[in-house]
Each structure stands twice: as structure tokens, then as C-alpha cells.
Amino acid sequence: MATGLRIKTAAELRTSYLRQEMFPTIFCDGCGIGNVLNYTLWAIDEVGLDLDRTVFVSGIGCSSRLPGYINADGLHTTHGRALAFASGVKAANPDLTVIVFTGDGDGAGIGGNHLLHTIRRNMDITVILVNNFIYGMTGGQSAPTTPDGGFTTTTPYGNIEHPMDVCELAKALGAPYVARWPVVSPVQPVKSIAEGIRKRGFALIEMLTPCPTAYGRYNGLKALEQIWRWYREQTVLIDEWEWIEQFGSPEERERLRGKMKIGIFQDTERETFEDRWAALVARVKL
């Protein structure tokens, strides 16, 4: 009888996917962006992507540090322009898989217009939008996604602007795959990111990520345990949400106010830019 340790594949995967010399990550205690990287690697492993044929593109911000940790080709571009660069990469070489890491300030605020037009074109890109409600890296200024009444360094008496719902926007523009998950539960985001990578066309996965340092500090959610629990309490699965809206009592409906809907919002098929481009080239070629 002999006993032996069977090494789980997870540690091996991480050693094969990560740039070890870049670790530990720059993220604060309780930040969920490390989890987003974790889930993305699990999803990549599930899909079986070849990292030599994958490009990671990012803009500026906390979340945009992620490509630096992955042992694959990456572009760390100017603020908000990650999607423009990603579109260029994909248009020049459609065989590559392009994954974009962007934040809410980077993707929805400064690069909001690029987001609109990349969805409109339906480039075959997977966008992982890390939403922490704030410009975390620059000291906690209010972002387009800051909730109503949220305290930040630029809104010390509470945010009076209506927040932007990135998933509804993508849905309205006809993105083939739109999903939103909080990082507090690991399985659904992993599956969703894998589906997004497999999906032909634009896939947007919004990850709700706790930021105890910049957002939690001003909103009474400074403790790690508290802010992670807050994300669990403030999110409602879309099926449950729709059920309550249809059949729920007024009290139940009142409880939905100010909460965030999570789930897969759209999963359709749409002709991509690459397909149309190939068809156009075949048609007009002399």
C-alpha cells in the first residue's frame, strides 16, 4: 500500500498560462479582478484555445493590467481604445481569437463610442468588461456605471447621474451574446466566458467586481467580507427577476428596486463582420 499525491490540473494550468515573473498581481486585497483572470483561464482551458493564436487586448485601468499576466500576445493600448485596436487585429487576421479586457470607465466611459460601433459591426471579439462602478486606478472618480447615490471622490454628496446599463445597451445594439455575472460565484462566469469565446460574433460578458479600496471605502463596504456579501445580496438572477415582475407581490417588486439583474441576457446568431468582409472580397475581386 502506497500513498501518493495526485496533482490537480488547476495548478498545472496556471503554471502553463501565466507569466510567473509578473506575480503577485498588483490588485488590492478583496479585489475581484484576479478572479476574472482566474475564470478566464478556466474558460480558455475548457474551450481548448491555443494561446499562440490568441491575442489579449486591453486599455487603461486596473482591469487592463490583466493581459500582462497571461503568457500570450497582448496589447496594452491607450485609454478607451482597446476595442479599436482589437477590431484592427481581428480585421487584419481573422484567424486569431481576440479577447478584450476592459473596465467600466475604459470600455463604457472613455471608450463608449468604440463599444457602440464594435457591437454594431459585430466583430468576432470576446469582451470581458470588468465593472467595479468606479475609476479605481486613478483614485475613485465616478464612472458612467456608478449607482444612483453612490459616494465617490468626485461625487462626495452622492451620485445624481443615472447609471448606464452596459448589457442593455449591447442588447439594444444586437450583440449576439450578452451576459452579466458577479465574481462571487465562480461556475457561471467560467461557463459564460467559454460560451462567449465559442460564439461567432461579438460577446460581452460584464463582470461585477468588488472594489473595496476605491468604491467600498466611501460607501460603507470597506471590509472584504461585507462587500463580497453585498454583491451576493444585490444581484438577482434574470429568471427570478422576470418571475417577480410578472407574478410577484408589490413588496417583492419593491425589493427589486436598486438591485442588479444578472444572467445571460442575449444568446442569438448574427452575421459577423468577418463573414461579410470575406463575401465582399469574393464578390468584388477582379
Place this chain on the structure above:
Amino acid sequence: MHTIQIDERWCKGCALCVIYCPTRALEVAARFSPRGVHPPELVRVERCNGCRLCELLCPDFAITVTEESRVHA
């Protein structure tokens, strides 16, 4: 029978694994790691059922759950 391996160079001591452990098998250690944080440790080995939630939730890739399996020779 499960064990955990902590990469103490990467662990930031956020204790997410301890908070989310469904069987409460993990505890924050009293000692310091070389980074100057309190790393988690598997105190109640018999309670760990190898669900690997700590491994999935670790933002710093610092924890690995390994299973000790018997090999019939």
C-alpha cells in the same frame, strides 16, 4: 483526505478562502508569511471535502487543493 498547498509568495492574506469555505475547514494562521501576511491553513483536515471552492475563488492563484489517493500495489 485532502491537503492544500499555499504559494506564500503570491498569497496576499485576503482570507477569501477562509470566508467562503463551506465546511469551515480553513483558518487564518497566527504566523506570518514572508510577505508579512497571515496565510490560510487547513486546520480541520477531516472536514475538507475537496470541493476546491477556495482554489476557484483565490484571486492570486496561491492555493491548490490536492487529493491524497491510495494506490493499491
